[in-house]
Amino acid sequence: xxxIDEALRANATIAxxxxxxxxxPPAPKIAIVTCADPRLSDIEQMLGLAEGDVDMIRNFGTxxxxxxxxxxxxxxxxxxxxxIMIINHTDCGMLRFTDSELEERLRKQTGQAxxxxxxxxxxxxxxxxxxxxxxxxxxxxxxxxxxxxxGFVYDVKTGRLSEVFPDGDTR
Ligand SMILES: [Zn+2]
Numbered sequence: 001x002x003x004i005d006e007a008l009r010a011n012a013t014i015a016x017x018x019x020x021x022x023x024x025p026p027a028p029k030i031a032i033v034t035c036a037d038p039r040l041s042d043i044e045q046m047l048g049l050a051e052g053d054v055d056m057i058r059n060f061g062t063x064x065x066x067x068x069x070x071x072x073x074x075x076x077x078x079x080x081x082x083x084i085m086i087i088n089h090t091d092c093g094m095l096r097f098t099d100s101e102l103e104e105r106l107r108k109q110t111g112q113a114x115x116x117x118x119x120x121x122x123x124x125x126x127x128x129x130x131x132x133x134x135x136x137x138x139x140x141x142x143x144x145x146x147x148x149x150x151g152f153v154y155d156v157k158t159g160r161l162s163e164v165f166p167d168g169d170t171r
Pocket of ligand 1: 035037060089091093
């Protein structure tokens, strides 16, 4: 059986215990952009935040790309989140190749050279990358300057965050 079929079978049973109180209008307080890596899946718990308080935006490599910006604008402007955390992490898969290496590998595997994605956003330094993503979000005219944007690197070996400051300071 495929994993999806197993998940559907499990859902049919698990949904029997569904709490109807969960169906409240969302009122998140904070937006978090982080990596799709499964080691970050319980990041709300690691931060002591209630799931209902968080708009979670995840993609490979914690990138502030067009889609993440779209979600941040909707989250802050329409849903009312008041702060933004950008959480990169140690040992990210996006540290293990360059965009051109991956493109070359995929071209060889498939014999195709499509026009998208324009970039994979691989990186070599998590702190530097986090700083760049913070700058991208901060410079967007539709994200209010009143919304704090803070960046962090999550250590997958300890579960601890270290803050990345926009000016490169380590405080
Ligand atoms: Zn990652």
